[in-house]
Structure formats: C-alpha cells, structure tokens
Amino acid sequence: MADSETPAPPPGSPQRRDLTTGPVFATLFAFALPSLGVNILQSINGSINSIWIGHSLGEAALAAASNASQVMFLMFGTLFGFAMATTVLIGQHMGRRDIEAVRRTLGSALALFAIAGVATATLGWVFAPQLLHALATPRDAYPLALSYLRVIFLGMPFTFVMILLTSSLRGVGDSITPLWNAILNVSLDIVLNPILILGLGPIPAMGIAGSALATLIAGLVSVTVLVYRIYAKDLPIRLRGAELAWLKPHADVAKTILAIGFPMGASMIVMSGSMLVLIGLVNREGVDTTAAFGVMNQLWSYVSMPAVAVGSAVSAMAAQNIGAEKWDRLSKITWAGIGINTLMSFVLIVAITVFARPLMQLFLPADSPAIPIGIHMNSIVAWIYLMMGVSMIVTSVVRANGAVVVPFVMLVISAVVVRFSFAFGLYPTWRAEAIWWSSVASALTSMVLSFAYYFHGGWRKKRLVAGGAPVGTPVGEAV
Known part of the structure; x- marks a missing residue:
C-alpha cells in the first residue's frame, strides 16, 4: 500500500523525474x-x-x-x-x-x-x-x-x-x-x-x-x-x-535481488574474462600491437560510456512504466534509447577515427610503430560500439522486468562461443585480423540475439512486482 503520510514528490520536482509521463525521447535524454x-x-x-x-x-x-x-x-x-x-x-x-x-x-x-x-x-x-x-x-x-x-x-x-x-x-x-x-x-x-x-x-x-x-x-x-x-x-x-x-x-526482497543480481553480475565477469583472453592473443603479436591495443582501449572506454549511461536510464524508465502498467510506452523507450545512444556513440567514434593519430600521440611518441597499428584496428573495432550499444539498450528493457537469464546466455554465446571460435579458429591464418574481426562477429551476434528475444521472447509475461505486496515473487522463472 502506498505511503499516505509522505507522498512521492510531484512530477517535475527537483527530487525526481516522473518517467511514466511526457515525451519519451526528451525525458529519457534529460534523465x-x-x-x-x-x-x-x-x-x-x-x-x-x-x-x-x-x-x-x-x-x-x-x-x-x-x-x-x-x-x-x-x-x-x-x-x-x-x-x-x-x-x-x-x-x-x-x-x-x-x-x-x-x-x-x-x-x-x-x-x-x-x-x-x-x-x-x-x-x-x-x-x-x-x-x-x-x-x-x-x-x-x-x-x-x-x-x-x-x-x-x-x-x-x-x-x-x-x-x-x-x-x-x-x-x-x-x-x-x-x-x-x-x-x-x-x-x-x-x-x-x-x-x-x-x-x-x-x-x-x-x-x-x-x-x-x-x-x-x-x-x-x-x-x-x-x-x-x-x-x-x-x-x-x-x-x-x-x-x-x-x-x-526481507526474504522476498533478498531472494529477488539475488535472483536478478547474480546473472547480471556474472555478465560483467564474462565480459571481463573474454577481454582478458583476447589480450593473451594480442600479446602474441608483439609489444607494438599490445601498446596500440592498450591505448585504443583507453579511447574506446569513452565511446562505451553513452551505452552504459543510457542503458541505466532506460532500465529505470522501463521499470517505472512496467510498474505503472504502461506497456505501450516500452517500445518508445527502447527506440528512444537506441537513437540517443547511437547518436552519441557515432559522434565519439567519428571524432576518434578522424583524430586517431594525434590522440594516440598523447600516449605514445609521434614516430611509434604502434600508432599505425592502432589506427588500423580502430577502423575495424570502433564501429562495433554502435551494435554493442543497441544490445545494451534492448537488454536493459527486458531486464527491467526481471528477465536476466536469457540475456546472460546470449552474452555467453556472443562473447565466448562466437568470439573465441572466430578468434582462435582464424588466428593461425589471419593473425591479428582475426582478433579484431572476432569482436565484430561477437557484437553482431549479440545485437541479432537481443532483437530476437525482444520481439519473440516471453519476457513481457513475467511479473516481478505483484499486486499490492511489498515485493512480488517472479511468476515462473525470471528469464
């Protein structure tokens, strides 16, 4: 039952933003x-x-x-x-x-x-x-x-x-x-x-x-x-x-937080572990490639920021609208999130691509042989952040209803099975190119799987919060 003594601050107050009303794109962008x-x-x-x-x-x-x-x-x-x-x-x-x-x-x-x-x-x-x-x-x-x-x-x-x-x-x-x-x-x-x-x-x-x-x-x-x-x-x-x-x-709260939190936390570990394995392949290419990869990772970290920020905002906004039973707004939230993230990421990718050499020279000597290697890998890898951003936004929406198991399985398929099969399978022939293109294959797979689950999965049927109870137990498995 809602707290009658201390009502929520009114929409538009500085304390909070009502994410269930108003224009979706503008509200999400400001949030x-x-x-x-x-x-x-x-x-x-x-x-x-x-x-x-x-x-x-x-x-x-x-x-x-x-x-x-x-x-x-x-x-x-x-x-x-x-x-x-x-x-x-x-x-x-x-x-x-x-x-x-x-x-x-x-x-x-x-x-x-x-x-x-x-x-x-x-x-x-x-x-x-x-x-x-x-x-x-x-x-x-x-x-x-x-x-x-x-x-x-x-x-x-x-x-x-x-x-x-x-x-x-x-x-x-x-x-x-x-x-x-x-x-x-x-x-x-x-x-x-x-x-x-x-x-x-x-x-x-x-x-x-x-x-x-x-x-x-x-x-x-x-x-x-x-x-x-x-x-x-x-x-x-x-x-x-x-x-x-x-x-x-409270037992129900703890159970729900753990049930949702473990797969999401494990997703971060899988992503980190996948990157560590790839670094092992990069190291085989010599110190120049390793140095170039290290510098580009610093620059790519800024490209990934919009997806993290927008994904977090999308998750909160979708959760509020699901709680308010405004399911018709979820599609607008999803596409607004994709649009905002794509625009931000595209601008950053273009900037890094155009100014790749002077940016790398902030970290390396101007005549370093690592610089042309970094410029080449960036021309391939940087663009995957557009696909990765789409995947993050879509999975943020489905996770807002407690669906976390299937997104985790999809991550394992894309970041481990596809990426490692591509990288290690083609490395003897393609050498470093296999590493860069394995990231492309992984990101593309992740985006396709995310859309497939968003449009055809059963995540909308779940009910994470039920009736008037303080915390609801998920109906069935929260996938």
Missing part, C-alpha cells in the same frame, strides 16, 4: 545526461590519479595501482548486477506509486549491501596477498599493491552503500543527486591525492597508500553528505521512525 556525467567524472578521476601515481612514485607504483584496479573492477562488476536489480525493483514500485514498497525494498537492500561491504572489507584485507599472487603481480610492485589494495578494501562498506543509494535514486527517477555526489567524490579525491601522496605541511608523505587513503576519505565524506541530502530533501528512499525496522532483510 540519462547526468548518468553520463558521472561516468565521465569517474574516468577522469581514474586518469588523474594514475598520472599522480606514475609521475610521483614511478612505474612500480603505477603497476601496483593497475593490479589492484583489476581486482576492484571484477568486484564492482559483480556488485553492479545487484545494484541494478535493486534499481529495477524500486523503479517498478515507483511506477505503481507505492512509496512504502520502495522503502521496504531499500531497507532490505541496504542491510544486504552493508553486510556484504563489511564481509568484503574483512576478507579483502586478509586475502589481499593471495589475490595479488593470483594476478602474477610483479615482484617490485607487490608491496606497493598490497598497501594500496588493503586501504581500498577498508572503504568497501561505504562504497557499497554509496553505490546502492545512487542506484536507488535513479530507480525513483533522480539522476541529479547522484551527479552532485559524484562531483563531490571526484573533487575530494583529486585534491587529496597529491596532498597524501607527497605530504603537505604536517601531513606526512604516504606514497601509494596515500592515494588509496584519499579514495577512502572521499568516499566516506561523499556518502555522509549523500545521506544528509536524502534526509534534508525528504527523498523517497529515506527511512524514518518505524520504517527503520525495514532495515532487517
């Missing part, structure tokens, strides 16, 4: 832009931190941070799945204007994420050496990587909570508050990094541990400010009084 801003800020922050570490502490420290980042990427990829599951649940409840169910869901999820954060921090501190050995961390970088990773793990409880809160805010239609939170977090991290790495006044120089501590402090401050803002503005996800009892995990 997705702040999410894109968050992604850009986080990438810039990572680049600046790497510059400080590399220039101030040298190659070993940079290698240490890179190894620690691999651990963090896999962990956050898994966490992303559970955060998106919460976004979908909250989005559907918000579409039904059931604020009580929104808060019940948030309470259970918050307890789960807090427990997971504490467990991760504890286990991460204890097993950090084993993780770094598993990554074959270079001997010179190992002690630095251990210090960096352990401090980062200490901040996991705050990081987990912050990720959940920002995801939940998007679920209720608020993408502005997460943007302001990201600006605060990144600004603090950028300012604190040189102070704690090099030391300033009475603050001792901490080296690479200082960089990790800067991230921890920035996270703690920003999540504290985020919680304050949620309560000061009485946002829909706040809990007060008797509502605090909902912090005890």
Whole structure:
C-alpha cells in the first residue's frame, strides 16, 4: 500500500523525474545526461590519479595501482548486477506509486549491501596477498599493491552503500543527486591525492597508500553528505521512525535481488574474462600491437560510456512504466534509447577515427610503430560500439522486468562461443585480423540475439512486482 503520510514528490520536482509521463525521447535524454556525467567524472578521476601515481612514485607504483584496479573492477562488476536489480525493483514500485514498497525494498537492500561491504572489507584485507599472487603481480610492485589494495578494501562498506543509494535514486527517477555526489567524490579525491601522496605541511608523505587513503576519505565524506541530502530533501528512499525496522532483510526482497543480481553480475565477469583472453592473443603479436591495443582501449572506454549511461536510464524508465502498467510506452523507450545512444556513440567514434593519430600521440611518441597499428584496428573495432550499444539498450528493457537469464546466455554465446571460435579458429591464418574481426562477429551476434528475444521472447509475461505486496515473487522463472 502506498505511503499516505509522505507522498512521492510531484512530477517535475527537483527530487525526481516522473518517467511514466511526457515525451519519451526528451525525458529519457534529460534523465540519462547526468548518468553520463558521472561516468565521465569517474574516468577522469581514474586518469588523474594514475598520472599522480606514475609521475610521483614511478612505474612500480603505477603497476601496483593497475593490479589492484583489476581486482576492484571484477568486484564492482559483480556488485553492479545487484545494484541494478535493486534499481529495477524500486523503479517498478515507483511506477505503481507505492512509496512504502520502495522503502521496504531499500531497507532490505541496504542491510544486504552493508553486510556484504563489511564481509568484503574483512576478507579483502586478509586475502589481499593471495589475490595479488593470483594476478602474477610483479615482484617490485607487490608491496606497493598490497598497501594500496588493503586501504581500498577498508572503504568497501561505504562504497557499497554509496553505490546502492545512487542506484536507488535513479530507480525513483533522480539522476541529479547522484551527479552532485559524484562531483563531490571526484573533487575530494583529486585534491587529496597529491596532498597524501607527497605530504603537505604536517601531513606526512604516504606514497601509494596515500592515494588509496584519499579514495577512502572521499568516499566516506561523499556518502555522509549523500545521506544528509536524502534526509534534508525528504527523498523517497529515506527511512524514518518505524520504517527503520525495514532495515532487517526481507526474504522476498533478498531472494529477488539475488535472483536478478547474480546473472547480471556474472555478465560483467564474462565480459571481463573474454577481454582478458583476447589480450593473451594480442600479446602474441608483439609489444607494438599490445601498446596500440592498450591505448585504443583507453579511447574506446569513452565511446562505451553513452551505452552504459543510457542503458541505466532506460532500465529505470522501463521499470517505472512496467510498474505503472504502461506497456505501450516500452517500445518508445527502447527506440528512444537506441537513437540517443547511437547518436552519441557515432559522434565519439567519428571524432576518434578522424583524430586517431594525434590522440594516440598523447600516449605514445609521434614516430611509434604502434600508432599505425592502432589506427588500423580502430577502423575495424570502433564501429562495433554502435551494435554493442543497441544490445545494451534492448537488454536493459527486458531486464527491467526481471528477465536476466536469457540475456546472460546470449552474452555467453556472443562473447565466448562466437568470439573465441572466430578468434582462435582464424588466428593461425589471419593473425591479428582475426582478433579484431572476432569482436565484430561477437557484437553482431549479440545485437541479432537481443532483437530476437525482444520481439519473440516471453519476457513481457513475467511479473516481478505483484499486486499490492511489498515485493512480488517472479511468476515462473525470471528469464
């Protein structure tokens, strides 16, 4: 039953955007832009931190941070799945204007994420050496990587909570508050990094541990400010009084979050693992090809940002409309998402293609033999991000109704079966060309399968949120 004491903020208020009414294209575009801003800020922050570490502490420290980042990427990829599951649940409840169910869901999820954060921090501190050995961390970088990773793990409880809160805010239609939170977090991290790495006044120089501590402090401050803002503005996800009892995990909520979150988190792991295997083939081509691939991956990361931001916005918007039983708007949401992402990605791809040489020269000497290799691979690979974006938008819509198993299977087929068969099967003959074209084959397969499931799959028949219950149990298997 909806909360009669504290109604949802009215449509158009600064607290949230009503995603179930109004022109779909304009609403989605305005909702997705702040999410894109968050992604850009986080990438810039990572680049600046790497510059400080590399220039101030040298190659070993940079290698240490890179190894620690691999651990963090896999962990956050898994966490992303559970955060998106919460976004979908909250989005559907918000579409039904059931604020009580929104808060019940948030309470259970918050307890789960807090427990997971504490467990991760504890286990991460204890097993950090084993993780770094598993990554074959270079001997010179190992002690630095251990210090960096352990401090980062200490901040996991705050990081987990912050990720959940920002995801939940998007679920209720608020993408502005997460943007302001990201600006605060990144600004603090950028300012604190040189102070704690090099030391300033009475603050001792901490080296690479200082960089990790800067991230921890920035996270703690920003999540504290985020919680304050949620309560000061009485946002829909706040809990007060008797509502605090909902912090005890509800079995149905936990079951649904885990059922949706595991396949989505596993999808990130499959994608990362697939890329790591391809890097093994790239390394066979020599240092110039490896260097070119590394630089182009930096540039392609910016091309992929619109798909991540728009996909997240599409998922929240579709979830709200499903909750509101406005199924007729889903097609408009899907095509609007595809159009917005294609336009953004196309502009970025053209820019990188036209300015490939000067962009690569930011990372490599002007006469580096890696530059023509990078230009060639970009002419093939860059365009797959248009197809990948389409797949991400389409799967974001079906996942908004709890359909996660089939998209995961489709990902395994495209990113593992098709890509590896193409790459390893043709590598003896095509050499590096087999690597680049395997990505094209994978992206094309993913797009075709996504459309096939969207138009002919049974995902519309599922009901993730039922009747007036706080959280519904999926009807049948949520595929």
